Amino acid sequence: MFPAVDARQVHKHYGSLHALDGVDLRVEQGEFFGLLGPNGAGKTTLINLLAGLALPDNGRLSVMGCDVVKQYRDSRRLLGVVPQELVFDPFFTVRETLRLQSGYFGLRRNDAWIDEVMHHLDLADKADTNMRKLSGGMKRRVLVAQALVHKPPVIVLDEPTAGVDVELRQTMWRFIQQLNREGQTVLLTTHYLEEAEALCGRIAMLKHGQVVALDSTKNLLNSVTGCRLRLRLAGALPATLMPQVIEQKDGNYLLALPSYQALELLLAELRTAGVAVQEMSLQQPDLEDVFLRVMKVEHEEAQSC
Amino acid sequence: MLSFYTLFHKETLRVKKVAFQTLLSPILTALLYLLIFSHVLERHVEVYPGVRYTAFLIPGLVMMSVLQNAFANSSSSLIQSKITGNLVFVLMAPISYVEFFAAYVLASVVRGLVVGTGVYLAALWFAQPPLQSPLWIVLFAVMGSAMLGAMGVVAGIWAEKFDQLAGFQNFIIMPLTFLSGVFYSIHSLPDFWQGLSRFNPFFYMIDGFRYGFFGVSDISPWISLAVVGGCMLLLTGFALALLRSGYKLRS
Ligand SMILES: Nc1ncnc2c1ncn2[C@@H]1O[C@H](COP(=O)(O)OP(=O)(O)OP(=O)(O)O)[C@@H](O)[C@H]1O
Ligand SMILES: [Mg+2]
Numbered sequence: 001m002f003p004a005v006d007a008r009q010v011h012k013h014y015g016s017l018h019a020l021d022g023v024d025l026r027v028e029q030g031e032f033f034g035l036l037g038p039n040g041a042g043k044t045t046l047i048n049l050l051a052g053l054a055l056p057d058n059g060r061l062s063v064m065g066c067d068v069v070k071q072y073r074d075s076r077r078l079l080g081v082v083p084q085e086l087v088f089d090p091f092f093t094v095r096e097t098l099r100l101q102s103g104y105f106g107l108r109r110n111d112a113w114i115d116e117v118m119h120h121l122d123l124a125d126k127a128d129t130n131m132r133k134l135s136g137g138m139k140r141r142v143l144v145a146q147a148l149v150h151k152p153p154v155i156v157l158d159e160p161t162a163g164v165d166v167e168l169r170q171t172m173w174r175f176i177q178q179l180n181r182e183g184q185t186v187l188l189t190t191h192y193l194e195e196a197e198a199l200c201g202r203i204a205m206l207k208h209g210q211v212v213a214l215d216s217t218k219n220l221l222n223s224v225t226g227c228r229l230r231l232r233l234a235g236a237l238p239a240t241l242m243p244q245v246i247e248q249k250d251g252n253y254l255l256a257l258p259s260y261q262a263l264e265l266l267l268a269e270l271r272t273a274g275v276a277v278q279e280m281s282l283q284q285p286d287l288e289d290v291f292l293r294v295m296k297v298e299h300e301e302a303q304s305c
Numbered sequence: 306m307l308s309f310y311t312l313f314h315k316e317t318l319r320v321k322k323v324a325f326q327t328l329l330s331p332i333l334t335a336l337l338y339l340l341i342f343s344h345v346l347e348r349h350v351e352v353y354p355g356v357r358y359t360a361f362l363i364p365g366l367v368m369m370s371v372l373q374n375a376f377a378n379s380s381s382s383l384i385q386s387k388i389t390g391n392l393v394f395v396l397m398a399p400i401s402y403v404e405f406f407a408a409y410v411l412a413s414v415v416r417g418l419v420v421g422t423g424v425y426l427a428a429l430w431f432a433q434p435p436l437q438s439p440l441w442i443v444l445f446a447v448m449g450s451a452m453l454g455a456m457g458v459v460a461g462i463w464a465e466k467f468d469q470l471a472g473f474q475n476f477i478i479m480p481l482t483f484l485s486g487v488f489y490s491i492h493s494l495p496d497f498w499q500g501l502s503r504f505n506p507f508f509y510m511i512d513g514f515r516y517g518f519f520g521v522s523d524i525s526p527w528i529s530l531a532v533v534g535g536c537m538l539l540l541t542g543f544a545l546a547l548l549r550s551g552y553k554l555r556s
Contacts, residue, residue, distance in 0.1 A: 103315075
């Protein structure tokens with residue numbers, strides 16, 4: 001079985017900028033895959049190469065085994081991309097836009113599916129509205145609909161939820177997850193890390209055009225040991241505990257604990273110091289911790305050499 | 306094939322949606338030219354014996370409208386899509402560069418012919434030029450609009466801003482059109498300018514087109530056909546090479 005997306009030693013330069021620096025990435029069919037990274041990491045560049053909007057300087061990319069340069073017709077048919085930029089054609093209505101999109105992909109009578117997609121994305125009552133008259137979030141939904149109109153086996157979403165309200169974000173994810181369950185592969189980039197954590201089975205992190213982490217979401221979360229403790233104290237925190245403080249704001253503290261055993265020691269220390277605990281909560285490490293750690297480690301390594 | 310047809314269909318749909326600007330207004334402009342020039346020159350100029358100046362002028366104006374609108378169609382559609390960013394939908398679709406080119410050019414031909422027909426029909430109210438050989442008329446109208454459609458594709462790919470496109474229009478298309486004999490026969494020009502006109506492909510398009518009406522022309526229509534056909538091939542080759550390389554469209 002071919003991987004849904006396969007990138008091998010992909011390089012892309014923009015002038016002197018090395019936007020992608022030897023990216024190797026393999027997304028298997030049926031995965032819900034997250035591509036994370038700070039602004040300018042190269043996520044959109046990688047997606048553009050997949051979609052044929054830009055050409056790689058070096059290396060090879062394929063979609064379901066079809067090379068994106070040599071077999072571009074097949075690879076593009078297999079791919080549905082939601083671009084990051086909010087682009088639309090002001091001449092047409094929502095339905096016209098979706099019909100044209102179907103035609104580009106060789107589908108003649110596609111109205112049944114178009115209606116279904118519009119229904120799932122809550123666009124049905126806007127079908128005959130001109131694109132210009134839609135709000136930003138609605139335009140974003142049309143972009144999602146456009147990517148799905150030809151039922152591509154591989155769906156690529158470049159920050160699809162930016163500017164979309166909570167309710168719709170949930171309906172949209174339900175729909176995408178349903179498609180994923182039915183076998184479609186999803187490749188998602190987002191800056192909402194909770195979203196990636198909840199949806200993605202595997203995650204790659206990109207920085208300066210390089211893959212700096214690639215693992216299942218579970219393993220990534222486990223890689224951060226210990227937990228975080230939020231405290232509200234009646235008095236000041238003993239000085240011995242200060243090194244563990246991450247955040248501090250008038251009597252509220254956020255501390256990093258290397259393990260759960262450390263919690264006992266900490267409480268003992270507070271008792272000895274006679275500081276009363278007013279509020280306390282434990283937090284599991286989340287993807288944000290992983291993300292910050294991965295990006296920070298990379299940063300320190302880069303600085304030390 | 307359906308991808309190609311859809312892109313072509315999109316382009317013509319766009320024209321229809323803004324028909325006032327894309328069809329009606331160029332027809333009115335051409336009629337304004339006709340009104341003014343025929344009023345000023347009718348009694349002073351006789352280009353072909355026995356042919357009223359207004360009748361002489363009509364084919365020139367029709368062809369000018371055909372050419373300008375064919376150019377405007379592909380070039381402005383492309384630059385608009387580039388600037389607003391929606392060209393990505395076409396670029397991400399399984400459409401080959403040949404289909405891409407053909408769709409834009411064909412839509413340009415359609416717009417050119419519709420405007421041309423409109424100008425012709427409206428102009429009949431002022432004068433009725435004969436129709437010696439309609440086949441030549443259609444042939445030159447189609448080839449001319451295809452050639453300008455191809456030029457529009459090249460300009461639309463190259464230009465990054467609207468004013469660059471305007472520059473292309475003002476410094477290349479307009480002079481070539483006005484110096485091609487729309488308003489006169491080049492035989493009325495001094496030798497130097499007559500010689501220069503022979504390097505202007507637009508001259509051959511208009512001269513050949515006019516031959517279809519009057520059966521008279523400055524140059525044999527076969528030669529004009531060969532010149533226009535040659536230019537067309539060169540331009541097509543150039544445009545296809547640009548598209549194939551992804552120049553300015555696929556970074
Ligand atoms: N067409 C282009 N011309 C020049 N530089 C570009 C171009 N496209 C992207 N870049 C540069 O390549 C780098 C990677 O950009 P890219 O858009 O892939 O980042 P990203 O990971 O998608 O970031 P974001 O999260 O902000 O969307 C950036 O430094 C960007 O400035
Ligand atoms: Mg991006």
